[in-house]
Structure formats: C-alpha cells, structure tokens
Amino acid sequence: MEFHSFPAPHVDAVSFDRRELSAILSVYGRMVAAGEWRDYAIDATRDAAVFSIFRRTAEHPIYRVEKRPRLAQRQGAYAVIAMDGHILKRGRDLASVLRVLEAKLIKVVAGRD
Template structure:
C-alpha cells in the first residue's frame, strides 16, 4: 500500500503571499506583459519578507520588487513597491493602493 502524501502545510518560518495578494499582483503583471513591458518574474519567500520581482528580460536585474514585510504592519505598512535603483516608490497597508504606483508607469509607457 502506498503512503499518501502529507497534506500541504505552510512553513511558519517563511513569509508568503496569500492567494488574494498573489491574484492582485498577477493581475498587474498580466497587464504589463500584454503591453510588452515585462516578460518574466520570480518569487522569493524568506524568513522576514516575501518578494515578487518583475523583469524585462530574465537575464537582467528586476525592474521592480513587490515586497511583503509583516514586521512593518504596525508602522510603515506591510507592502512596498521598490524600483530597480532601490528606491521605495510606494509603501502602505493596502496592496491595491500600493500597486497603483505601477499603473502610472503603464500609462506613461503606452503613450
């Protein structure tokens, strides 16, 4: 008799994006892919931060990083969008509001 695989258990030592957060991020990512601006992404789930990085090409440095840092929940905000140069473009408690900073980049690139 084969042993059934154990049920999936989240690693309590890692920060991850939940299904809703990932859906919001992938929605923005899809719009940029459709516009021909982005072509690849990577996700990292570390002890203190979850990171969704977007790339124009896979061999480049990320254009933007979308980070989730639960330790900043009480102060600056759990979410941040960080540019290629390391500047924080937007930080806050609401992922939808934080991701809106990227919409401005899409409108500018289409014009």
C-alpha cells in the same frame, strides 16, 4: 531517472496569499501584454515575500513588490521598490501600493498613440 530532493518551504517563511498574488499578477499580466515586462520570480524568506519583475530574463529586477509583516503597524507591510533600491510606494493596502505600477502602465499605453 534521477530524483531531486527540494528543501521544504520554511515554515516561518512569509508568503503572498492567493488574493495578494492575484492582485500582483493582474498588474503584471497587463504589463506583459503591453510588452514591457517579460519574467518574474517569487521568493519567500523569514522576513519577507518578494515578487521580482524583470524586463528581460537574466537581468536584475526592475521592480520588487515586497510584503514585510513586521512593518505592518509602522510603515505598512507592502512596498514597491525600484531597481536602484528607491521605495516608490509603501503602505498598508496592497491595491494602493500597486497603483504606482498602474500609473506606469497608463504611461506605456498612452505613449503608443
């Protein structure tokens, strides 16, 4: 049996708290149920926490939800960024920032009639 040693999370790393992750996973779960998204990844660095959303495994993320606390006072800590790097929504309130993804869910569901 082989044991792997994983590096300890960086103490200064930015991460999503339970409430933030719950809000993101709520939107993610509905899009998975609609058949639009298939996978995700979470990264924590010194500057940002990133929730990457994939249409298929092993592709580039189609969206990234980022938390950058250093931008909280200026532009807002949260952002939804498209695959091309275009910032779709930025703000201080995660729920309002995630609404840009909710709008995409409404289009997906409405388009199936």
